[in-house]
Amino acid sequence: MTSLFLLVKISWRNLWRNPRGTLLTALALGLGLALLLISLGLLDGGHEQTIADGVRFGPGHVVVQAKGYQDSGSDELLLPAQVVSNIEGFLQKATIKHFVRGVSPRLLATGLLSSSASSAGVRIVGVIPEEERQVSLIPQRMVQGTYLTSDNKIAGVVVGDELARKLELKIGSKAVLMTQALRQPATANGTGDADEMQSTLLRVSGIFRTGLQAIDANMIYVPMSAAQALLGVTGDQVTQVTLLLVREGDSPMVARRLRTQLAKDPVEVLTWRESLPMLAHILGLDHAFNYIMNGVILSMVGLGILNTILMRVLERRYEFGVTKALGLRPRQLAVMVVGESLALTAISLALGLVLGLSVQHYFATAGLDLRWVFKAGLPPALVFDPILYSRLSMDRIVWSVSIVFAMATIISFYPALKAARTDLPDALKVL
């Protein structure tokens, strides 16, 4: 034990024989850790934002819809009213209620919106305004007018700014929405409404802008009652029920419990990863690419460290020979070199943590503004806020520190082995 203390003492003092070299090496390794922390923070922050925005512009963290809707996209597949009330009743239970931030039923269809100037194909989203406000980001992205309210549910419509520009719509403008009445299995028993063209007059109450062309040029939001009347849907049927959760990480658990609850109903319960597979795929690729880049950065830093420690060992070959001649065993020599490397790593980690967490904190509060990168607009498949806010969990910090520590430790084994194998007659040529 005392000899271990001596070895640690020698290791520590050896580090400061060449303070500048030690600090430069520590800085290199520290920069590696800092880069890792910064990139992981931006990656996780970016993904968190992307997921948060993606689900709130889309189908929520969890969506319940008629079985087969995800694959077919058929607007005729509707959720029966008793399933909707079953879902809403289940989500009121104390065991699950606190996981859920909002629930919004939606009725989806395709139609043609015409103004006095032009016409455009649109995706109709029938919503209950008060409930949609809890789930969707659209009410927060109004640039003109107001979002739907119960008061204007008869004739109100909210459109994206690109669609408004194309159709030359303004607040208060009139537009005609035309669509085909839905063929509903539950009601297609001789009512004669299915497949017939229906139209209704709407008044623009608000214009929104998300920055996403796919939404701003195509989506329109109308009150649920108006949508149901237009599409000939009766009995409070909807296309889907979307859930916004308090934490994204709870999505699989909530989906699993809903599946159990609705096991007897002809429905599918999907997490956002299943309902937005392209988004999940892009984020997965981004993760993989980031890991590869971090691996490359760490490998380069690691090679630098290996070179430095190896040089230190080779420079002191004679000294190692002396200590070995005095009775220091090869294993103790190896411990001394590994100890020196670990002490260097400890300094590096401290530097890296201070540097990495400082920059991370800046990006977490001020954000990294990438609007200059996306001047031409965002890629259509990407739901993305161009101001990135870093998010770094304690798990990530521990993981990063562990990776760098493990790498430095493993790297030190080779120089340690080299020192332990110092050949005495060769190393002590003077004697």
Added chain:
Amino acid sequence: MSEWAIKLKDVRKTYRTGPIEVPALRGVSLRIGPGEFAATAGPSGSGKTTLLNIIGGLDRADTGEIWVAGQNLQVLSAGELAHLRLQRIGFVFQTYNLLPVLTALENAEFTLLLQGMPARKRREKVEKLFSEIGLAGLEDRRPAELSGGQQQRVAVARAMVTEPALILADEPTANLDSASAIALLDVMEQLNRSTGTTFLFSTHDPQVMERAHRLIRLRDGQITGDETRPSQEAPIARLAG
């Protein structure tokens, strides 16, 4: 326990570099008794270094018998040799070879620490030895803050502090001025007399040769002369091999 501190019988060693063979020792037989103050002398390439390496267990002979402190070095493993060096042999190197990051006291107690001696006992032993050899007050200085003579005395303290049976010193005065060399030889001779520790030097230095109680001359890997100074008999009677 052997009656000899060192006993060599027909020791041979040849270095090979590719096809080139360089015989370093050609059948050296030698006996050095406990407490002798002996030196090996000879021109460069005569085999002095190889001889000390082999006696110190730092290198192995090709053939022959090597007994040091009662142990047959030829049958010991590398670990056993390390243990023997730590417990029974002290080394003094030409260039002092103190660890630059340790103080004089820490350098001197290095081998005691490796032996696992408690801190207080270590400090007591080193401080006593330091006062005996004129290093008192220099305990906390790093090697760079000491003169060559002081550094070499710290190296002697490091070698002596474990009370080894044998001290091997490679040209210990080579880097010292005359006054420092004489002072160092005084210290070593005094320690030899007071502790009975066997000293074996390799040297070119006429001062060391003069002060040695026994002078073994080497040339081309063979002993060419072995003389005892009549006026400086070793504490224990020597028997030639």
